[in-house]
Amino acid sequence: MTDSRIATAQLGTDGPTVGVQGLGCMGMSFAYGPADAGESRATLERALELGVTFYDTADAYGAGENEKFLSPFFKAHRDEVVIATKFALSIPPGEPTKRVIRNDRPYIRQAVEASLKRLDVDVIDLYYMHRRDVNVPIEETVGAMAELVREGKVKHLGLSEVTGGELRTAQAVHPIAAVQSEWSLFSRDIEAGVVPAARELGVALVPYSPLGRGFLTGSFANAEKDLTADDFRRLQPRFTGDNAAANAALLEPVRAVAKAHDASLGQIALAWVQQQGAVHGLPVVPIPGTSKRARVEENATATRIVLTEEELGLLEPIAAKVAGDRYADMTFTSAGRE
Numbered sequence: 001m002t003d004s005r006i007a008t009a010q011l012g013t014d015g016p017t018v019g020v021q022g023l024g025c026m027g028m029s030f031a032y033g034p035a036d037a038g039e040s041r042a043t044l045e046r047a048l049e050l051g052v053t054f055y056d057t058a059d060a061y062g063a064g065e066n067e068k069f070l071s072p073f074f075k076a077h078r079d080e081v082v083i084a085t086k087f088a089l090s091i092p093p094g095e096p097t098k099r100v101i102r103n104d105r106p107y108i109r110q111a112v113e114a115s116l117k118r119l120d121v122d123v124i125d126l127y128y129m130h131r132r133d134v135n136v137p138i139e140e141t142v143g144a145m146a147e148l149v150r151e152g153k154v155k156h157l158g159l160s161e162v163t164g165g166e167l168r169t170a171q172a173v174h175p176i177a178a179v180q181s182e183w184s185l186f187s188r189d190i191e192a193g194v195v196p197a198a199r200e201l202g203v204a205l206v207p208y209s210p211l212g213r214g215f216l217t218g219s220f221a222n223a224e225k226d227l228t229a230d231d232f233r234r235l236q237p238r239f240t241g242d243n244a245a246a247n248a249a250l251l252e253p254v255r256a257v258a259k260a261h262d263a264s265l266g267q268i269a270l271a272w273v274q275q276q277g278a279v280h281g282l283p284v285v286p287i288p289g290t291s292k293r294a295r296v297e298e299n300a301t302a303t304r305i306v307l308t309e310e311e312l313g314l315l316e317p318i319a320a321k322v323a324g325d326r327y328a329d330m331t332f333t334s335a336g337r338e
């Protein structure tokens with residue numbers, strides 16, 4: 001490993017070792033308006049050069065389009081990358097705001113085959129349950145996922161947006177390598193139940209939206225004014241109207257810390273979430289999403305920033321002051337069930 005590559009971390013007690021920061025690939029095909037395919041491909045290659053080896057997708061991202069888009073890159077670098085994908089969530093055609101969640105065994109079995117086909121690989125390195133269907137006992141869901149491990153279709157298991165209690169029940173069925181949940185300077189609800197359970201069970205935390213979906217970088221201030229009509233962030237309560245203005249004002253301490261480190265706001269947001277690993281005593285591997293080479297470089301550099309106790313103290317009050325929930329429908333999240 002050369003000096004330019006980022007450090008590594010292990011996911012779970014027997015999970016893969018990955019670069020300590022992964023890459024969220026969702027925005028390359030879905031959710032945040034159009035992305036340039038050529039620049040996205042170049043971003044994937046640049047990330048790997050930097051030691052970013054952990055790539056996050058899901059069958060729901062563009063109804064399979066994101067998995068298909070990533071497939072040639074994964075095939076070209078199969079032994080160097082750790083592929084994470086997810087099942088459970090689908091968006092019915094023509095109903096962009098609707099979500100259907102399924103956690104039952106027949107659904108999981110057909111979902112894994114479809115993902116393997118789109119990705120064009122023999123095995124998925126980390127297979128997550130994307131969202132919880134409360135009508136199916138989690139033991140049943142993880143039992144069906146464990147069958148996939150035994151059959152060699154999947155190497156390791158993960159869960160997204162589960163509560164601490166759900167994680168404990170799941171871990172009793174099969175080892176869980178990672179929990180993926182929203183965690184950032186703006187979204188800290190998982191620190192109450194999920195993070196302590198993960199620490200106790202030896203499960204890694206994979207924070208999604210660590211840049212607050214871009215808001216923490218200061219690159220947009222009001223989704224309705226600054227983002228395209230098809231951008232999912234226009235539907236999120238934090239990024240519109242009075243909430244957006246109030247939340248933009250909360251970035252002032254981030255700006256002050258960034259100045260002291262000669263860093264960007266986004267780098268401070270990423271350094272903060274990375275440092276939560278040391279604060280809470282568990283492996284933390286954030287997956288900031290970008291489709292741009294310059295930004296993947298900027299984000300990877302943040303793994304080298306260490307914030308002082310005083311700086312952590314300055315950033316501490318922010319989350320409690322955020323106006324608006326992180327989703328319009330919080331039943332979708334672990335916090336909605338805690």
Ligand SMILES: NC(=O)c1ccc[n+]([C@@H]2O[C@H](COP(=O)([O-])OP(=O)(O)OC[C@H]3O[C@@H](n4cnc5c(N)ncnc54)[C@H](OP(=O)(O)O)[C@@H]3O)[C@@H](O)[C@H]2O)c1
Binds near residue numbers: 289
């Ligand atoms: N499990 C779940 O339910 C769930 C939910 C949401 C997301 N995820 C996963 O988590 C990944 C990351 O989350 P996310 O994409 O929602 O949010 P994020 O990482 O907090 O922010 C992504 C946004 O920030 C922009 N950005 C990235 N780096 C930047 C920089 N250095 N300066 C300025 N802007 C920057 C990106 O735009 P550009 O592309 O233009 O750079 C994009 O609009 C996703 O890609 C997805 O894989 C999972």
